[in-house]
Amino acid sequence: MKQKEFNFKDYIRNRYFPHIWCPGCGHGIVLGALLRAVHELGLEKNEIVVTSGIGCSSRISGYVDFHTLHTIHGRALAFATGVKLSKPSLKAIVPMGDGDALAIGGNHFIHAARRNIDITAIVMNNRIYGMTGGQFSPLSGSGKKATTAPYLTIDRAFDIVDLAKSAGATFVARSTVFHATESKDIIKKAITHKGFSVVEILTQCPTYYGRKNKEGDAIQMMEGFNTHTAKIGSKKLENNPNLIQRGIFVEDKTVPEYCEAYDQIIATAMKESL
Amino acid sequence: MAKNKPSEPRTKNRIRHLIDTQWCKGCGICIHFCPEKVLEFDEQGKAKAVRPEDCIACRLCELRCPDLAIQIIMDKEDNHDHP
Ligand SMILES: Cc1ncc(C[n+]2csc(CCOP(=O)(O)OP(=O)(O)O)c2C)c(N)n1
Ligand code: SF4
Ligand code: SF4
Ligand code: SF4
Ligand SMILES: [Mg+2]
Numbered sequence: 001m002k003q004k005e006f007n008f009k010d011y012i013r014n015r016y017f018p019h020i021w022c023p024g025c026g027h028g029i030v031l032g033a034l035l036r037a038v039h040e041l042g043l044e045k046n047e048i049v050v051t052s053g054i055g056c057s058s059r060i061s062g063y064v065d066f067h068t069l070h071t072i073h074g075r076a077l078a079f080a081t082g083v084k085l086s087k088p089s090l091k092a093i094v095p096m097g098d099g100d101a102l103a104i105g106g107n108h109f110i111h112a113a114r115r116n117i118d119i120t121a122i123v124m125n126n127r128i129y130g131m132t133g134g135q136f137s138p139l140s141g142s143g144k145k146a147t148t149a150p151y152l153t154i155d156r157a158f159d160i161v162d163l164a165k166s167a168g169a170t171f172v173a174r175s176t177v178f179h180a181t182e183s184k185d186i187i188k189k190a191i192t193h194k195g196f197s198v199v200e201i202l203t204q205c206p207t208y209y210g211r212k213n214k215e216g217d218a219i220q221m222m223e224g225f226n227t228h229t230a231k232i233g234s235k236k237l238e239n240n241p242n243l244i245q246r247g248i249f250v251e252d253k254t255v256p257e258y259c260e261a262y263d264q265i266i267a268t269a270m271k272e273s274l
Numbered sequence: 275m276a277k278n279k280p281s282e283p284r285t286k287n288r289i290r291h292l293i294d295t296q297w298c299k300g301c302g303i304c305i306h307f308c309p310e311k312v313l314e315f316d317e318q319g320k321a322k323a324v325r326p327e328d329c330i331a332c333r334l335c336e337l338r339c340p341d342l343a344i345q346i347i348m349d350k351e352d353n354h355d356h357p
Contacts, residue, residue, distance in 0.1 A: 007345070008342050008345075012342070017297055017342070018296060018297040018299070018341060018343075019341065021340065021341075023299035023300060023301040023340075024299070024301035024302075024303060024340060025340055026340060027340070028339070028340030028342065029337075029338055029339075031342070032336075032337065032339070032340075032342055033337075177338070177340075178338075180334075180338050181337060184337075217301075217302075218301050218302075218303060219301075219302060219303055219306045219307075222303065222307075222338075
């Protein structure tokens with residue numbers, strides 16, 4: 001059977017559009033990449049559950065026409081864990097902000113990775129708290145301006161890829177909204193991967209991060225994602241190893257997935273109690 | 275690929291740019307990154323395909339539009355895969 005041509009209107013809740021995000025906000029590009037990934041994988045809408053917390057990024061769960069839960073700031077992975085354990089057949093996708101995932105939600109993040117539960121976490125990293133007015137996040141890095149750092153930040157940033165790797169995530173990747181097709185392809189692989197997948201997508205908040213740090217408008221910020229990143233294994237990276245690396249860093253299929261491991265424990269316990 | 279028609283000398287595939295001006299927020303991303311300079315702002319500051327005949331249907335505009343406001347529609351004449 002030939003697949004129907006992609007039309008994002010088949011996958012969104014039309015009534016909530018135009019969406020709430022600012023002009024040029026990169027979050028919408030991540031939304032587009034996610035919808036295309038779902039389409040190309042040929043998934044049915046009711047096979048997917050999108051769980052999100054609170055933040056501009058987290059609004060995404062309102063826009064997609066899948067099963068959705070819009071929960072509380074930082075706890076989307078905890079809710080998704082509950083849903084996944086009760087209905088392991090669902091594809092669990094958790095779009096998150098950098099603050100949501102790694103400030104208030106950092107604890108849930110590392111433990112979901114450690115368990116290797118089959119959830120796809122998409123961290124929409126704009127290096128700021130967009131929704132609440134531009135406070136710095138654990139991803140801002142030092143020497144940046146934010147509402148809460150008028151004289152520049154002093155905190156160092158996490159490296160999401162390194163953190164996810166060391167916490168035990170079995171699929172870890174990074175892309176940017178400039179690289180929309182690459183993002184889509186990586187999301188497809190992440191959804192297909194059985195285990196905890198982390199996809200960091202660098203995205204722009206022109207309203208706060210861009211304006212405060214004089215990084216220009218959305219277009220210039222996207223140009224920056226092109227200039228300051230390089231694909232792993234590329235000549236560009238070889239020539240300039242300090243660039244931010246893009247690509248798939250971990251894809252490990254040997255670690256047991258949490259729901260399956262849990263089922264085995266249940267089976268063992270049932271046998272014992274007979 | 276469909277044959278060029280004499281009446282549409284440069285439009286090989288009959289590409290339509292469906293732009294929802296209610297959804298477009300005028301960020302200019304599609305205009306800036308279009309490799310063929312097909313798009314420009316209209317009087318309202320919304321994206322508009324001013325040189326559609328130059329479009330190569332790369333879909334970069336569609337992929338990068340943060341507002342899902344632009345769709346590239348290909349009207350294929352030899353359309354054998356109709357649903
Ligand atoms: C428990 C709790 N603490 C704080 C907040 C306020 N709050 C809402 S969104 C947010 C941060 C948003 O930043 P991020 O997660 O990076 O998402 P973005 O808006 O940048 O996409 C904060 C602190 C909240 N809603 N709930
Ligand atoms: S405040 Fe920033 S993150 Fe939030 S919608 Fe606006 S541009 Fe996007
Ligand atoms: S499809 Fe490509 S060439 Fe055509 S308008 Fe969009 S970006 Fe330009
Ligand atoms: S990228 Fe989308 S929202 Fe921005 S100007 Fe183009 S059509 Fe409008
Ligand atoms: Mg953020």
